[in-house]
Amino acid sequence: MKLNKKFNLLLITSAIFLIASACSKPNHEERTNKKGDNHIALISDINGIKDNSLNQSAWNGLKDYGTKNDLPEGNKGYNYFVPKDPKYYQTTINEALDKNFSTIIGVGYTLKSNIIKAAKNNPKKNFVVIDAHTPKLKNLTGVSFKNQEGAYLAGVAAAYTTKSQTVGLVLGQNSKEMASFKAGFIQGVRTTNHKHIKVVSQTVGNFSDANKAHDIAQEMYNKKADVIFQAAGKSGQGVFKAAQEINQARPVGQKVWVIGSDEDQSKLGDYLAKGGQPSNFTLTSVIKSADLAVEDIATQTASGKFPGGKTLKYGLKNKGISLVQGNLSYHTWIKVQKAKQKIIDGKIKVEKD
Structure with missing residues (x-):
């Protein structure tokens, strides 16, 4: 009788351990390119989202998208990550993946190689590089400005x-x-x-x-x-x-x-x-509408139509x-x-x- 009780206790303990292990390891390979599944992370370069430049524009676009679609700012909706140094680009991307974001947007061509690497290693996640041409991977989109x-x-x-x-x-x-x-x-x-x-x-x-x-x-x-x-x-x-x-x-x-x-x-x-x-003394400014590009891609992704395998081009004609x-x-x-x-x-x- 005591032996049976010990055996049952062992089974229960093992089950709890397996459940806890499964919960503690986020599965990067979980399919996330489904309609309506659109948690988005933006990875800036080291200059952050208040650079009065491309990072800030991209973040503004993501905020606008989140507001229009009732997504919360944070890890359950949309968020941003700022690497402390270029050597931490990959680590920062992995941090976003660990928080189970379905779409990762890297801003600037300095992040290009790191985003491509992440896309190859995580084929069921969506990746975007703003301001760069990208190879034809189904889960990767580039945004190029003229x-x-x-x-x-x-x-x-x-x-x-x-x-x-x-x-x-x-x-x-x-x-x-x-x-x-x-x-x-x-x-x-x-x-x-x-x-x-x-x-x-x-x-x-x-x-x-x-x-x-x-x-x-x-x-x-x-x-x-x-x-x-x-x-x-x-x-x-x-x-x-x-x-x-x-x-x-x-x-x-x-x-x-x-x-x-x-x-x-x-x-x-x-x-x-x-x-x-x-x-x-600011004579004028040439604006690259990274905000427009981010909002466009987020909207397409939410409808289940992530534009993978393409480099989207923005110029004067389409107001990019x-x-x-x-x-x-x-x-x-x-x-x-x-x-x-x-x-x-x-x-x-x-x-x-």
Whole structure:
């Protein structure tokens, strides 16, 4: 009798252990691409979701989607994760997987290789890379922006605004994506019949060194550039700082300008000119609508139609790229709008590199 009781107790204990073990190990391979099953995690790069750039735009899109669809912010709806260092990208992705998110969105091409690796290892989860082309995996989607189109318009705006006949370009790092910014910007300047305008460009080396970007911009301004287009992520905040330092010591009519990127960076240009007069030096901003892309993909996924195996392209034509009027003169704004329409109509072919 005692033997039977001990045997029954052993069976119960074993069952409890098996149940506890199953609960303690999330199954990454659980099928999650079902209609309505749409818990989404956003992985930013190391600059976080308040970078006034691509990460922030993507997060805004996810928040908008969550609000419209009554999803809670957090691990039971949608959430964001910020790696402390690029070496922790894979660890951060795995953290999101462990919390059983069904769709993982990586922001920026620096996360591309890590997202691809995760997609291959977790074929029943959905993965997205914002701002990168991706291989044809059924559970992987890339989002590519036609950076050259927005940069072309920035070049037009710079050419019609400069008084010194020198404009600058500050890029994040050497890559195909950055090359498209440079090609488009230079082409935009050159095709405005202002061929005598000098274009100077330099690369920071990463997207998080605002101090280096500041020094680069300061040197450009000192060498007579009066408009700088920054496409350097969070590093670009250093360009704004350099412009602010110069403008604070000058009357309003002698300001230098910054063209923002990724988000509308108008607020970064607020300052007090010499004499205390409030003003703004953000000429305009080239906006990449990562928010639109994130919301589009989330909506498709919720309906059971995750666009795997594709790289979705966003440009002027489908409103993935735009340029705000900002402080552009009416004359310049009209020139920009005409150039925009010609690109949409195929009358202007913008170079990628």
